[in-house]
Amino acid sequence: MAAREDKKEIIIEKAVSVFAQRGYYKATTAMVAKEAGVTQPYVFHFFANKEELFKAVMDRAFGRIYDTFAKIDAPADQLIETMGHAFEEVIQTHRDEVLMVMQAHAISEEGIREHVRKLFKTIFDSLSLKFERAGIPEAEKTAAHFIGTGLLITVAEVLDLPQLTKGVGDDG
Amino acid sequence: MAAREDKKEIIIEKAVSVFAQRGYYKATTAMVAKEAGVTQPYVFHFFANKEELFKAVMDRAFGRIYDTFAKIDAPADQLIETMGHAFEEVIQTHRDEVLMVMQAHAISEEGIREHVRKLFKTIFDSLSLKFERAGIPEAEKTAAHFIGTGLLITVAEVLDLPQLTKGVGDDG
DNA sequence: AATGATTTATTTATCAATCAATAAATAAGA
DNA sequence: TCTTATTTATTGATTGATAAATAAATCATT
Numbered sequence: 145m146a147a148r149e150d151k152k153e154i155i156i157e158k159a160v161s162v163f164a165q166r167g168y169y170k171a172t173t174a175m176v177a178k179e180a181g182v183t184q185p186y187v188f189h190f191f192a193n194k195e196e197l198f199k200a201v202m203d204r205a206f207g208r209i210y211d212t213f214a215k216i217d218a219p220a221d222q223l224i225e226t227m228g229h230a231f232e233e234v235i236q237t238h239r240d241e242v243l244m245v246m247q248a249h250a251i252s253e254e255g256i257r258e259h260v261r262k263l264f265k266t267i268f269d270s271l272s273l274k275f276e277r278a279g280i281p282e283a284e285k286t287a288a289h290f291i292g293t294g295l296l297i298t299v300a301e302v303l304d305l306p307q308l309t310k311g312v313g314d315d316g
Numbered sequence: 317m318a319a320r321e322d323k324k325e326i327i328i329e330k331a332v333s334v335f336a337q338r339g340y341y342k343a344t345t346a347m348v349a350k351e352a353g354v355t356q357p358y359v360f361h362f363f364a365n366k367e368e369l370f371k372a373v374m375d376r377a378f379g380r381i382y383d384t385f386a387k388i389d390a391p392a393d394q395l396i397e398t399m400g401h402a403f404e405e406v407i408q409t410h411r412d413e414v415l416m417v418m419q420a421h422a423i424s425e426e427g428i429r430e431h432v433r434k435l436f437k438t439i440f441d442s443l444s445l446k447f448e449r450a451g452i453p454e455a456e457k458t459a460a461h462f463i464g465t466g467l468l469i470t471v472a473e474v475l476d477l478p479q480l481t482k483g484v485g486d487d488g
Numbered sequence: 489a490a491t492g493a494t495t496t497a498t499t500t501a502t503c504a505a506t507c508a509a510t511a512a513a514t515a516a517g518a
Numbered sequence: 519t520c521t522t523a524t525t526t527a528t529t530g531a532t533t534g535a536t537a538a539a540t541a542a543a544t545c546a547t548t
């Protein structure tokens with residue numbers, strides 16, 4: 145029988161796709177449990193409530209994006225382009241996670257909103273620092289633009305409006 | 317006693333703020349009814365279901381943003397700046413409506429998503445056309461960037477991260 | 489103008505469904 | 519046997535929605 149940590153891991157993994165596809169409110173703990181091959185009440189053995197489960201899922205998804213940017217090391221004049229490509233790659237390999245992260249700001253649960261706030265701030269700060277260290281002028285503005293582009297890509301994906309991203313990513 | 321259309325109007329008006337403040341799923345028809353000074357079932361006398369009510373609310377909010385841009389007439393070299401200022405003004409005068417529109421893409425109700433898609437497309441097309449007619453190069457890309465900035469402002473507002481919008485709006 | 493009939497507006501009461509969460513019971517392994 | 523892992527059974531709370539009842543307004547007729 146699978147060890148406790150394994151089961152917890154599986155639940156988080158499956159919850160990512162359930163939350164991503166249905167959104168926080170339409171995703172039920174029963175669905176997550178079913179996907180993970182576990183009974184619904186057993187989810188609450190690992191997470192105090194639905195909110196805590198979602199936070200764990202967000203940490204997982206955010207972490208992947210954070211790590212993707214963190215490990216990039218390119219010369220200043222290619223940094224933004226390289227990071228842009230890296231982001232596009234994450235979107236392809238972990239589409240659900242990225243879309244979920246970029247839509248999380250719309251969840252009106254106070255605890256979640258605060259958590260999401262911290263995660264966005266962490267990403268923004270690390271982007272700013274990276275750009276600043278690379279000697280890129282207006283590092284913060286560039287970081288903000290980077291996030292704004294991510295949001296735009298998400299809306300284009302979710303609403304199936306590819307026109308919105310035609311030519312996006314060509315420059316900074 | 318208020319005429320039928322008046323009541324419907326009042327319900328939409330109050331529903332805007334309820335939906336904006338609580339989000340689609342956490343907003344209940346009972347709350348909307350209470351704010352409008354009406355009983356909960358009576359809301360269903362005007363709208364077939366919660367979804368239809370929300371669509372009406374979205375039309376109202378989107379319409380305001382659309383009209384704001386539509387009536388702007390400025391020389392090409394000042395158009396984007398003028399429109400940016402106009403948008404900032406709408407955010408101040410009708411904050412709830414703007415934030416709601418910019419977050420609507422995260423609602424996972426199929427009917428709503430399709431409606432939101434059409435509204436976003438309408439705005440994007442009209443922005444593109446306006447920029448194109450003004451002789452602005454890369455009109456579509458500019459329109460997309462405009463929307464992306466709106467999304468960024470929304471996230472900054474909702475998550476209380478003013479750093480994200482420091483310096484945003486200074487250029488195109 | 490007063491009265492009664494008829495339609496329109498609005499409420500009370502309630503249903504059926506869903507869901508997160510708890511508690512108690514059982515199975516498995518050490 | 520004792521602990522850990524997991525399930526069954528159940529609950530309490532919400533919520534969108536419906537149906538039946540009431541009140542208010544409108545209108546026709548005397």
